[in-house]
Amino acid sequence: MTRRNDYPVAQTPAAQTGNAKPIWRSLDDKGRASEERARLADAGAEHGPVLSADSLTRGRSSDSAPSTGTHLGRRGFLAASTVTAAAGLLEGCIRRPEEHILPYGEAPEHVVPGVPLHFATVTERLGDAMGLLVTSHEGRPTKVEGNPNHPSTGQGAADVWSQASLMDLYDPDRSTKPARSEGGTLLDAEWTAAEEALQARLASHQGNGGAGLLVLTPPNSSPSFRRARARFLAKFPEAGFHTWGSVTDANMREGAKIAFGRPLNIHHDFRGSRVILSIDSDFMMTEPNALTNSWRFALGRPAFRPNDPMNRLYVVEPGHSLTGSNADHRLRLPSSQIARYLKILAKRLATESDVDLADVASAVSDVSADGIPEAWIEKVAAELLANRRRAVIVAGLRQPPAVHALVHALNRALGNDGATVIFTGVADDDGGSAGAVPQAPSGGETAPPEPYYNTQVSELAAAMGGARTMLILGSNPVYDTPADLGFAEKLGSIEFSLHLGSHRDETAAASTWHLPMAHELESWGDLRSRDGTYAIQQPLIAPLHGGRSALEVLGFAAGDEDPKGHTLVRSTFSEVFARGPRSSEAWRTALHAGVLAGSTRRPEPPRPLDTVAIALAVRATADVPMPTPDALEVAFVPCSKMLDGSRANNVWLQELPDNMSKLVWDNAALVSPATATQLGLSDRDVVRLEADGGAVVEAAVHILPGVADNVVVAPLGWGRHAAGRYGNGQGFDFGPLRTTEALWHRSGVRVTRTGDDWFLVRTQEHGSMHGRPIAIDGTLEEYQETPDFPQYRAVEMDIPPLWDRVDYDGKYKWGMSIDLTACTGCNACVIACQAENNIPSVGKGMVARGREMYWIRLDRYFVGEDENEPQVAFQPIGCQQCEEAPCENVCPVNATAHSPEGLNDMAYNRCIGTRYCANNCPYKVRRFNYLNYHEYLEDPTNARSMDVNIPATRQMSYNPNVTVRMRGVMEKCSYCVQRLQEAKIASRRDDRPIADGTVRAACQETCPTKAIVFGCLNGYPYVVRKGSALVGKTVQEIAREYGLREVRIERETVVPDSEHRVGVQEVDSIEGNDAFLNGQVKYTVYSASLLPQLQSHDRHYKLLVELGAYPRTTFLGRIRNPNSEMV
Structure with missing residues (x-):
């Protein structure tokens, strides 16, 4: 390895030397002409093509091509600048929004204004239970994190769906009332009418034992739900109870059943x-x-x-x-x-x-x-x-x-x-272990094991053929069942169908009754994780729209006297998991911790392997010919944002860039560059996918390096028509191509162009690398040869600053380190930051113009020459919190300035919107509110005015500790300064130094791989006061008592009104002498931080260090471990 092993983009001459692999953002970036690269390089992050927002909302662009714009000369620039300056002065006199507030009439006993409460709960995720810690402000859930006590969270992480669940809760399009179908239209009804109709219908099945009665639910690992199912089947023994989910682990369980004789x-x-x-x-x-x-x-x-x-x-x-x-x-x-x-x-x-x-x-x-x-x-x-x-x-x-x-x-x-x-055993096959399904309260037989994995679709279809009544609890089978099942037609032939769902979706429209379903944060429930850990789901807020959970509706159908969620879950807990006189105490402990101690199953010893059954199953798997350009293969994959489509109306997920394609507000038919060349396809072409039997889907094409040749990758969960205002018409539904025999891939598909195109928006090209070393990586062999190789690829600044740098000795000096080896690119940090900091979504049209508002973005780069076989590098980029910030020098009103702790702060009420700071930011991480984006998606016209009319449910999601920015204001990452202030206040209040790891930014807290580390570069300073419990204690005693990593104590002579520290010396203990009591001596306790070690690590490097900005956020270069015999 040479001393200067550059990391160039594909077009630079260095890429031709063979000394480094090229890195590129997209195929366009890899093959773009130099003039086009220069144009993009000059464009700020907020600039983009001049496009009509209306023409981009849904995507089709044949009739509305982007405008090319005109060249702006020197005179035109000066004229425009004069107008802009005048407009800036007027903007500085803007009228701030006037809101009316009301105090509590009767304050809830447990609520202290400004002090959040935290509750442990649990959510279901693909057959697993995921523990959550939810923050509530004045009774409103405002932030979701992972529960470190729960084994499925990787010590406290949360995924994108957990973080975005707040938008599901506060979705303005949620179903608010029961509805009855009349003439094909759902008309509002009352709960009493719905209950009476359901009760009467169930009574009609009482005499025949439930023959002709069907229940369809998603797979469920809730013990309380299984008990309710047992009571239901005891009451209606001839009824059919089926499960279906579009994305489940059914194949995994069936595979284990083949190999070991049981799932x-x-x-x-x-x-x-x-x-x-x-x-x-x-x-x-x-x-x-x-x-x-x-x-x-x-x-x-x-x-x-x-x-x-x-x-x-x-x-x-x-x-x-x-x-x-x-x-x-x-x-x-x-x-x-x-x-x-x-x-x-x-x-x-x-x-x-x-x-x-x-x-x-x-x-x-x-x-x-x-x-x-x-x-x-x-x-x-x-x-x-x-x-x-x-x-x-x-x-x-x-x-x-x-x-x-x-x-x-x-x-x-x-x-x-x-x-x-x-x-470990599965939830529906307890085998007598703790949590086994008990006998029904009526004294009936023990309920048969509930098949968590999907009912065979053929069984469901046969059962629907003879059904008179069907209850669909919490799923949308009209949208996501295989096309050959013809679920909508079969459902329409059933006399009475009742749908419980969060929205009046596709299945609700085909049912005779619809009931609004309570969100998981509004209802009681319980779940067992894959390792058997039992957790209670507790509500943080009363149902906003009077909805009920699937457990409550099933309990009502089973004839329970008190079918309330709390009663059913409490009964399960006391009768199954915590029998005896201390059940109440165990209940409170489990609620507080989020898990029931001792409920985790012990790992099972390896069972005998049934090689005969495996061999038979393998022989039955027919070999399929390789796909060809004339007969492509469509691979159906769960979308990394929508998953199965149940969250299609979640605006945060709609706007979140896809991990790999970086598409927003859309999915696409993904093909490889080689396949696109063979078929004559270009990005954004609309193609017709046609399979045998007449199944047809039209979808836009996106060329993505790394896709297998002659394969179309089809992300599921899109193309909804009854999802809500955000999800309707977004993306393409590949469901018509899915059948019971081709659930995950379909062969023999023909592709033809329609002649139309679709405006796909991706975010990866909103910026330019200028050929600089940005996302630095190397192999393990290179790392062993030259451990500090990332620093050799960066260009050190050799020009001294114009003024002396600020000395932060004795102060908080916050910083961050991001390990690119650990970062997987999961996007959880992006949504966590959005939820924590009240960041709005702006819609497809605005993203197309480069106006997305994310404070942290996740850049994806391709590495290597071969566009069909590239490697991938991810890099999270937020404000680098530069100590010599270029943005500060150009702000005419000092709206962005340094805090005493070295943070690059924004004073929103000073900002007049010149956007000079964004132009001067080399990292392109500043975001400008061109409009009032918090209401733009609901009312684009009013968003252009200064009147603020944010939807009420949206307001409930806001973090009250973070300002909601308005039109004309610049914003950016603040290192979650509100959390820093909270930690410092708690430190003074509790008279204790801050321990490393207790102050965490939102992105750090949710990261599943712990790639992000936040802390204090000086160690956490704590100034000891008179009467403090620390007086008289030694270094060792303080470290042991307060659980600190490492402690040092500094004794300083106090000079009034001086900014300089005098007579500083390190001591072993805090002495309460007269000088200390009289304020002549100051003791400061420093608790050690991991961050300084990371920022002095061999792999550590600073982004664009040659600019002399001295960023506080730094990176550790990515290490790969290839097999040298396969390179």
Whole structure:
């Protein structure tokens, strides 16, 4: 490695030398002409094409092409500047919004104005229970975090869906009243009428035991729900009870059932694995236990020292998932060919297995290896065999049960079971363990195990054919069931259908009755996680619209005397989990902690492997020909934002850039550059996807590097028509192509252009790298050779500053470090920042003009020459909190200035909107409120005025500790200064130094891999006062008593009205002598912070250090661990 190993973009001459891999934002960036790059480089982050917001709202752009604009000459610039200056003066005299406030008539007993409360609860996520800590201000939930007590959160992280759940709660389009269908139209009704209609209908089934009565729910791991189901089936033994979810772990459980004779939950220890092979598994994002998986994966590649052991990740997949983007090696392969790859690998591993896999070897003996790179068989097999008991193979939920069963056989052959692969029982198969389904209160038989995984769709279709009554609780099957089921038509033929849902969605429109469903933050419930941990879901607010939970409606249908959620959950807790006289105490403890201590299941010992059943399942998996340009394969994948489409009206998720494509407000048919070239497709072309049987979908094309050739990747969850104002008409619904036999991929699809195009908006090109080293990475081998390689790729500044730098000795000096090796690109930090800091969403049209408002963005870069086989680098970018901030020098009204602690602060009421600061910010992280964006999506016309009319439900979501910015104001990351102030106030109030880790920015707190570290570069200073409990104590006593990492004490002679510190010396204890009592001596206790160690690490570098801005936010270069024999 040379001293100056630059990291150029693809177009720079350095890229041709072979000394470094090129890095590029997109295909356009990689192939763009130099003139176009210069134009984009000169454009600020707030600039973009001059487009009509109306023409961009829905996307089609054939009739409204972007305007090219005109060149602005010198005279025109001077004339415009005069007008702008005058407008700026007028803007400075703007009328601030006038709001009316009212005090509490009767203040709630537990509410202290300005002091938030925190409640532990739980939410369901793909068959797992995710523990949450929810912050409430004056009775309003305002922020969601992960509960560190819960095992599924990776020590307190939260994913994008948890963070964005507030927008689901405060969605203005939520269903507010029951409704009855008359003439195909839903008309408002009262709850009493709905209850009477349901009761009368259930009474009509009393005489026949429930024959012709169906209930359909999403998969559910709630013990209380299972007990209610047991009572319902005891009352209606002939009724059918079915489950369906568009995205579930059904294949995983079925695969375990084939291999071991019963369904099991599988847990992978990525922390202890040296080699990981992912078989179409996005275990870091869209699969169960993703937060814990990400955390453990990051622990397995610390990279703090060059000789630290580091895991290696191999990924085989058709699209570019988040997990695949973090791979050291990645094989692009159509979904239909992944089973064949695994069979070939099994044939290779079976020859050196210590386990008898003769039946399996026989089943895969005649598999062809055509089209599979030999290295991906021989080299991967060699690594797996060399790391027995320290490797893991994991299959994704999209792969069929036979693939999962074969993966179990290979993990057993490698000795991974019980080491890196752990088994626990499933929630519906307790086997007599704690939490087993009890007998129904009526004395009936124990309820049969509820099939958590989906009912076979054929069984559901057959049952609907003879049904007279159907209850649909909490799902939207008209939208997400396979197209060949014809669910809407079958539902329309049923005499009485009742739908419980959060919105009047597609299923509500096809039902005879609709009931509003309570949000998880409004209702009582309970859940068991995949490892058996029991947690209680408690409400933080009364139902805003009088909704009820699925548990309450099922309890009502079962004839419970008191079908309230609290009663049902409390009964389950006392009768199943905490019997005896101390049940009430255990209940309070579980509510407070968020989990029931001791409820976690013990790992099960590895069960005998049924190799005969596995072999039969593998033989039954037919080999499918490789797709061709004339017969493409469509791979259906859970969207990293919408997931299954149930959150389609969530405005935060709509505007969140996709992890890989960076699309906002849309999905698209994703194809590789090679496939696009073969088919003559361009970005934004609208194509017609046609499959055998007449199924047709039209969708826009987006060319994404890394997609398998002859494959169309189709993200699910879009194209809704009854989602609400934000979700309607956004994106494309690929559901018509999904069938019961082709649920996750469909072959033989033909693609033709329609001649239309669709305006897709992506955010990755809102800025330019100027060929600078931005996202720096290297291999483990390079790191071992030159540990401080990131610093060699940055250009040190050799020009001294114009004035002396401020000395922050003895003061708080906040900073942040981001480890790019640990960052997976999950986007959780982006939504966490938005929720914490009241950041508005602006809509597709404004994002197209570069006016998104995120305070932290997640940049995605492609690395390498081959546009079909690139590597990926992620980099979170927020305000760098420069000590010599370029933005401050150009503000004419001192609206942005330095605080005494060195933070680059914004004084909103001073800002007159010149935007000079944004132009002078080299990181392009400042955001300007061109309009009143908090109401723009609801009322674009009024948003251009100074009258503020923010929707009431939206106001309920605001953090009261953060100013809601209005039109004409610049804003940016503040390091969550409100949290800093809260910590300092608590430190003085409680008379204790701040411990490292107790002050956390919102982005840091939610990060599942702990990639973001925030702290004080000086250590946390605490000035000791007279009468403090610290007086008379030694360094060791203070550290031990207050749980501090490391402590030092400074004694300083006080000179009144002096900014300089005099007579500073380090001492071992605090003496309460006369000089201290008379204020002549000051003692300061410093508790150590991890941050200074990170900012002096070999991998540490500062972004654009050559500009001399001295940023407080710094980065640790990314380390990859490729197999040298496969590079």
